Amino acid sequence: MKIKDIKVFVCSPGRNFVTIKITTEEGIYGIGDATLNGREMAVATYLEEHIAPCLIGKDASQIEDIWQYLYKGAYWRKGPVTMTAIGAIDMALWDIKGKKANMPVYQLLGGKSRKGVTVYGHANGETIDEVLNNLGTMINQGYKVVRLQCSIPNLKGTYGTLEGKKNYYELQGDRPLPPEQQWSTSKYMNFIPELFKQARERFGYEIGLCHDVHSRLTPIEASRLGKLLEPYNLLFMEDTVTSENPQGYKIVREHTVVPLAVGEIFSTVWDAKVLIENQWIDYLRTAVSHGGGITPLRKISDFADMHHVRMAPHGAPDQSPICFMAQMNFNLWVPNFGIQEFIGFGTEKLNEVFKYDVEIKEGLLYMEDKPGLGVEFDEEAAKKYPYKRSYLPVNRLEDGTLWNW
Structure with missing residues (x-):
């Protein structure tokens, strides 16, 4: 062959x-x-x-x-x-x-470990009311776990939300450059616990909630955030601090019992080794695409399993349905599966280029049993949508200092 x-x-x-x-x-x-x-x-x-x-x-x-x-x-x-x-x-x-x-593919890996894949969706908004209304909609759609992100008042742009609901392309105009957002740790810390307080008051504690800090805090700041959010029983806080120095997660772990997730920018097991073997994290977010494929992720997951770490692959809209279906196969097999990020069923344009069949029922995502990964790519349809240079945003403090986006 x-x-x-x-x-x-x-x-x-x-x-x-x-x-x-x-x-x-x-x-x-x-x-x-x-x-x-x-x-x-x-x-x-x-x-x-x-x-x-x-x-x-x-x-x-x-x-x-x-x-x-x-x-x-x-x-x-x-x-x-x-x-x-x-x-x-x-x-x-x-x-x-x-x-x-x-x-x-999941059959070649060893067969199913579960009947369906638990997923979490995103409830975003410019205000707490908008986020909670979106959360209610997702609960009605069958989601059992939802990530909450909200714009921070008096800041220009916040991760997880977009100015005027525009996408990244529209924000960059005719001369693509990274959009610039603004950050204030104090404004964030004073605001975000209220989001989860109101979410629990309105929807109770049966719905799972998580939150992405996106590496914007120092270890001691992240520790304080964990303490503030402990009463609201989060499934996890994601990317609380940058991961280049894994010792930062040791500090966070020692100060809060909120589960921690990290790994969407990891590319090998060596990025996660210290975090896993010291049990400083609870969920590993490495994606099949950026982590080198299914082959190494099988080995990483075995190593994580020995240290009580569950797999929760990244599932952002900048991964194509091919990656997502590869992760569906991986998730159905992997014994120490935690949860899969899921941003929805795609746009009309996306579904014209990539053909795949998944459905959500009671918080679980199911796919059709097809040979291989279960996804097809339409070359002719792809020609209708040429490449457009684009960037993710950058982040600056209120005084102009470049910060982690």
Whole structure:
């Protein structure tokens, strides 16, 4: 089952996505998601110029060996560009293997560990009332867990919300540059506990709630936030501090019992090793795409399981449905699954390019049993939506100092 052809597609059906298609001499093909938001073309070029030429003629069934070849063989290891490129190849090879075996990928991993995948959605808003109204809507739709994010009064822009409900493209105009948002730790800390206080008063404690700090606090500030939020029984606080220095999570862990989640920007187990083995976190958020694929995530999850850490893969709108369906297969199998972030069923443009079948029932997401990953990519539809250069925002303190976004 030799690899005959590898193609890279970059399209923008609402957001930019990088898709890879590997075709074997038998005519079986597999697809993978190589999207790295704001650095899409770096990954596309890495795949086209440095990976694809090396894989033509290789046996597509040798997934582990190809993964090791791309990781160890480049000498320059790790990093988001490299690991996202490897992750796309790995996804596509698992897709091929599943189609060859006429089985969903989760069956090749060892079969189901659960009947469906627990997901959490996003309830965002410009005011607490708007967030809570959106939360009520999501509860009515069947969600059992919801992430709450709200604009902070008297600040220009807040993570999880967009000015005037515009998307990132509209905020960047004709000359794409990173949109700039504003941050004040004191204003945030004085405001955000009230959001969760009112959420519990209105909806009680049966609905699971979580919150993304997005790495904006120092360890001691995050510890104080945890103390403030403890009465509201969160499922987790996400990315409370930057993760480059894992000792920061030791400080947070020692000061609060609110569960902690981190890992959406991790690309290898080495980013998470200290956090996992010291049990300073409860949920690992590494994505199949940015973490190098299904192959390494299986190993990371085994390591995490030994230390009581559950998997909760990143599920942002800048990951294509290919990544999401790869994670659905992974989540159905992985024994120490926690929860999956889910941003909804996609826009009309997105669903024109990517074909997949999922449905939510009573807080669980189900997918159709199809060979491979269970998702298709329409090359012709993708041509209608060319790449548009775009960036994630940057964050500044009120005095102008650049801060963590």
